[in-house]
Amino acid sequence: MPKKSTVLLIALIFGIGALFASCAGLQTKPTAANFKDPVITLDYIGPSYYEGFWYYGKAKVAMGKAPKGGGSSPVTLEFVFDIANPNGYPILLDSSQFFLYFDDYELRIVKDMNEMWIPAGKTNSKVLNVTLTPFSTYVKFLLASKELALSRGDKPWDKITQWWTGIPDMSFKIDVKEASFSFSANGVSKVVGFSATYHR
């Protein structure tokens, strides 16, 4: 004859099991047909690290080794997106990626591969960061942006000066283009494209 406590324990185990089962039953099962596109909006872009605008060529440093081509002021920008999940089940944000443009000049890919669950019907914030320097930006003028600069008659250092001194006010056009946010739920995956212009 089992003890009363043992009987209660068995009942408790089955009770919890039944509760989980009923909860699972209430939630919609994700399928390709019912997986609605998450809604993405760009909340803001802001500098999270900024040293103004400076650069130097050859330098004698007190310690370590100065970069061969000189150094220039880094700036770290954060891009804050709101991502709303309109589905009746949680979804996993697998990865986020976009291309960053200043005044139509493509600067670089910004990406993040840290996963994040978004509960059913809720909105999460996703923050992506990028660090740029005037020198690394100048390289883009020599490659991908060369044609555009020539056609517009823009001088690379003038543009870079304008951007680096304009960062506190965000006084130039910033585009987030060709973005790709990748989601999944229960083995069903979905990619959502996105683009936005930020000009304060």
Add this chain to the structure above:
Amino acid sequence: MKMKKFLIGLVAVVFLFGLTSMALAKVIKVGGLKDTTGATSDVGKDAAVGQAEFWSHYVNDHGGINGKKVKYIWFDYGYRIPEAITKYKLLKRMKVAAIMGWGTGDTEALSPTINKDQMPYVSDSYSAHLTNPKDWVDKKGKKHLGTPYNLFFSSDYSTNARSCLTAWYDKKWKPRGEKRKPRLACSYMFGSPYASAPIEAIKNHAELLGFEIGPDQDVSLFALDTKSQIMALQKFKPDVIWHGNTTMSVAATIRDAYALGLRADHIVNNWGFDENLPRLAGEAMNAPDALTVMGATPNGFFGQECDLMDEVVKYAKKINPGIPLEKRICRTVQGWANGMVLWEAMKRADKAGDLTGPGIMKKGFETMRNFHIGLCTGDVTYTADDHRPTGGCWVQEWKDGKFQKVEFVDVRGRWPKQWAKEWLGW
């Protein structure tokens, strides 16, 4: 008492079931080091995007590694070698099984480390310096360390150079019926490990075919104006110029050659020969009196008719709908082709129950014999003694507004003795 044992047993079964599920849900990590912002970003961005489409989506949609999901983690290192080394260490701490690398500078700089770490490293550098898995001594008596963990799918740069020069000699020079020696000059960035990697090989091949070799021209990867180099070449009057740089500076050099009336033909290594080249070179490649421009094409152009190409295009549309298809180029295809060989090696190693670095090499890569990738690449073979994946390369030409096949040069078949005994590793 019996009931207590039963309950303990039940809890143990549930616990074990949970662990088994976790094991089944095991994720295999693959790392990536790419240049999307630095000196080679003109070709690196598309390659990086394509490779991410392949690993994060195509592979997982097609069973991962024998049912195990792949997590692809990649970083932009901006073509800065110290950053590549730092990010390599990070990937190692993240316990990736293998790495998709990028340029010649960082790949050669990391080579001793990855070989010591036994980390399979599939790079987009196709330098022949990475193809000899054993330690070896060159003609001058210099000792070289073997690179057993360095791999790629493509014909190496030296084979590309030999193929281009041979195709030009066969199809352009011979029909002219000239009695004199043809003249070759090389245009590349002397300080770039990528650009300088096949120079010794192409000069060796030029001597083999009876060329006269002119002075090399130093052209930066960032070159906007190459008129001084073209004027220097005008004195030598080359019949053909080898370009070892990437697309932007190759286009600038071809434009200046056309503008200054230097009527030499041009042969280009694979990273300088893509869909953007005819556009950037403008009249020099498209006018009625356009220059002859041929190049090494170890894989098909984006959308070209090849096995598996429909999947490349499909995933480009699906995963990056914001990037217009006309901006996609053969670099995406190269990213896929390199991914395909590592994926196959990992599946074979995993099936053999050994997904370690040595397992991926010995039970994966080195079991491949004429493995068919598709994408208009050559079929690949890796052995324990030789990591040159293919023995030749398709050479194509931009003509009448499109890329056209000129010749598949089977370097291994035409020079079997040199291929087997002399040319491995450089």
